[in-house]
Amino acid sequence: MYRFRNFCNCRRLFSVLVQDNFAKECEEILNKQINLELKAFYSYLAMAFHFDRSDAASPGAFKFFKNASEEERQHAILIMEYMNKRGGDLKLNAIQSPKLSFQSIKEAMLEALSMEKDVNTALLEAHAIADRNNDPNMCDFIETNFLQEQVDGIKQLADYVTQIEKSECDLSSYLFDKYLMQDSGGMHKK
Ligand SMILES: [Fe+2]
Numbered sequence: 001m002y003r004f005r006n007f008c009n010c011r012r013l014f015s016v017l018v019q020d021n022f023a024k025e026c027e028e029i030l031n032k033q034i035n036l037e038l039k040a041f042y043s044y045l046a047m048a049f050h051f052d053r054s055d056a057a058s059p060g061a062f063k064f065f066k067n068a069s070e071e072e073r074q075h076a077i078l079i080m081e082y083m084n085k086r087g088g089d090l091k092l093n094a095i096q097s098p099k100l101s102f103q104s105i106k107e108a109m110l111e112a113l114s115m116e117k118d119v120n121t122a123l124l125e126a127h128a129i130a131d132r133n134n135d136p137n138m139c140d141f142i143e144t145n146f147l148q149e150q151v152d153g154i155k156q157l158a159d160y161v162t163q164i165e166k167s168e169c170d171l172s173s174y175l176f177d178k179y180l181m182q183d184s185g186g187m188h189k190k
């Protein structure tokens with residue numbers, strides 16, 4: 001028991017050694033972000049396996065959401081690695097249960113869009129907290145690894161929702177646009 005306590009004290013000391021200008025507020029918001037990334041991972045995984053069911057049978061949606069879930073898992077790991085580099089304490093809270101069934105791919109895409117907007121808001125808050133605590137390294141970590149990717153992801157999901165809606169109300173335009181996408185090399189090509 002004595003040895004174990006000693007070992008714990010050593011661990012504490014080592015973690016303090018690596019810590020430099022890392023505010024408690026920054027540690028807390030990064031722990032919150034890890035939970036959000038894992039929630040997104042869990043939600044995308046649930047979406048993927050909903051569309052893999054034989055009564056949904058949508059292999060494209062399965063592939064898209066499964067890849068998305070893996071990306072979110074990687075985001076959580078990236079933040080966990082960063083926390084250890086900064087000497088923060090990881091706190092892994094319970095992950096909220098995800099929604100398990102969807103009427104359509106559009107419904108799942110809308111759900112994903114709303115979730116990504118929430119994640120983006122949280123990332124911007126984390127960036128503001130890092131800035132307020134005069135932590136340029138954490139600001140750079142968030143900017144480099146998350147902010148642009150988040151904007152691109154939101155645009156992609158919004159585009160998919162629009163494309164689904166277009167295919168619902170004007171299938172010919174939707175299909176012709178697909179044809180243009182494959183064929184178009186400009187008007188005066190030979
Ligand atoms: Fe993410």
Ligand SMILES: [Fe+2]
Pocket residue numbers: 040072116119153
């Ligand atoms: Fe995401």
